[in-house]
Amino acid sequence: MPQTAAIHPTALIDPDAELDASVQVGPYAVIGPHVRIGPGTQIGAHCVIEGHTRIGRDNRIFQFASIGAQPQDKKYAGEPTRLEIGDGNTIREFVTINTGTVQDAGVTRLGDDNWIMAYVHVAHDCQLGSHVILANAVQLAGHVHLGDWVFLGGLTGVHQFVRVGAHAMTAFQARLAQDLPPFVTxxxxxxxxxxxxxxxxxxxxxxxxRLAIVKQMHRLLYRKGLTLEAARQQIDALRGELADADADIALMQDFLASASRGIVR
Known part of the structure; x- marks a missing residue:
């Protein structure tokens, strides 16, 4: 990798790494041989980016982040698993994001326009959508899936294999051990x-x-004393009341149909 004005002379970049000419790299950053970084991305001082990691365009990764390290999984045996990060993400100080494992899809993924605050951990095989906000010190165990527009409050802990539906939200220090349906706080x-x-x-x-339909789904799930199956049947009966809300109903139904850990009650 040739040195340019945008790469600090103290940065250590493997010659096999592929960085767009517009990438900026701060002092003492370390970038490994299997890393690919797209245009406009900024890498802060002392960042370590390693593993089979692909980072898109216009991301900003702040100082001391650790991106693409091996999974914290004792079964990991050095397989070339991956990390894929989309476009326009902000990743703040001391964030750790690990690659995947062969016990899952072999890849950890982040979509676009996510805001990942300081000290967040994103473990192996996590799948994050787009427009996600993870407040300071959120901890995601392995295999966690977050839909688009999820907001997790500071110090939220999420158990492995838990899924959080689109537009869901947690408060400060929440502990999620079951799936959190879309739209629910x-x-x-x-x-x-x-x-x-x-x-x-x-x-x-x-x-x-449209909000009224979402509120009605919430009431059926949580306020009517219904079984999950009965609630799903009544949620399905809401289809057709408002064309714009049919996609919201489908999103909820698809999520509930695959809630293998049960849902937060």
């Missing part, structure tokens, strides 16, 4: 469902009528 240790993420949905352009 949760708090506590263990986490319990509270309401819907109404303010977040309004910011994303949800109309009052």
């Amino acid at each position: 949760a708090a506590g240790n263990p986490a319990e469902a509270q309401s819907i993420n109404a303010e977040g949905l309004r910011r994303r352009g949800y109309s009052a009528e």
Whole structure:
């Protein structure tokens, strides 16, 4: 990798790494041979980026982050598993993101426009959508899946294999050991469902009528004393009431149908 004005002379970049000419690399950063970094991305001082890691365009990775290290899994035996990071992500200080394992898809993925605050850990095989916000010190165990627009409050801990649906949200220090359905807010240790993420949905352009359908789904899941199967049947009956909300109903139904760990109650 040739030295340019955008790469600090103290940075250690393997000659086999592939960095776009517009990438900026700060002092004492270390970048390994299997790393690919797209245009406009900024790498802060003392970052370590290693493993089979692909990073898209216009990301900003702050100082002291550890990106693409081996999974913290005793079964890992050196397989060339991967980390893929999309475009426009912000990854703050001391964040750790590991590659995948062959026991899963072999890849950890982050989508686009995610905001990952300081001291967050994203373990092996996690799958993050886009527009996700992880507040300071959120800890994701292995195989966790987060949908688009998820917000996890500071110090939230998420058990391995848990899924969090799109637009869901947790409060400070929540502990998630079961799946959290789309649109739902949760708090506590263990986490319990509270309401819907109404303010977040309004910011994303949800109309009052569409919000009313989401609220009705929440009531059927949590306020009517129904079994999960009975709630799903009644949620399905909401289809057709508002064309814009049919996608929300489908999102909820698909999530509930595959909730292998049970849902947060």
